[in-house]
Amino acid sequence: METKEIKALIQAVDASSLQQFAFKNEDLEIVMSKLDSDALHGQASDQAVASVEDLALESKSQATAPAASQAEEASEEEESFAGQVVTSPIVGVVYLAPGPDRDPYVSLGQNIQAGETVCIVEAMKIMNEIPAEYSGTISQILVKDGEVVEYGQPLFEIS
Incomplete structure (x- = not known):
């Protein structure tokens, strides 16, 4: 660029x-x-x-x-979590439910399948569904509804 x-x-x-x-x-x-x-x-x-x-x-x-130092940083971040982590692919506002009066997409302890929607991140007035990359159980919800999230920020931990 x-x-x-x-x-x-x-x-x-x-x-x-x-x-x-x-x-x-x-x-x-x-x-x-x-x-x-x-x-x-x-x-x-x-x-x-x-x-x-x-x-x-x-x-x-x-x-x-060097790629080695970048790999070390990535492995250190992954080690801080016990399971797999779903991260935000974009900067925006995270919504844990499809609407204000609706149930959240996922809850703590819920079993999910890879590809299942876990939340929405709104960016530039576009609602982007965020799918789970892994199957497992939601062991941690790392964000709050309506919170601004950064690119790569952990959203959920799946064990």
Whole structure:
């Protein structure tokens, strides 16, 4: 991704109603979030655009990091959980039920099958159903209904 494309992306996110945005591919990871204060909003976007060159340089250096250290980090994260973990594939607001007056998709101790919907993550006004990647029993619910989640954030633990 070129520097001017990154600048355009930052400006598009800044002009949108999104509060947080994450993008990741094999060479680059971009995470943006807006400040709540209107007074600081313009200052934050100016700083974000000004540091695009730094971000591009940082992403290139991260891409050259040894794969072994990345594998070690991933295994350390996995070791902190006893079972398999369902993570958020996108940044958004998580909903544990299909509607405010409806039962949650899953509950603690419930047996589920791989592919079964466990929650919804709303991003850019689109409701994205999140399927379980594994069959098993819900051993932990790691988020609260209506909570903002990040890309890769653990949502459920399945044992």
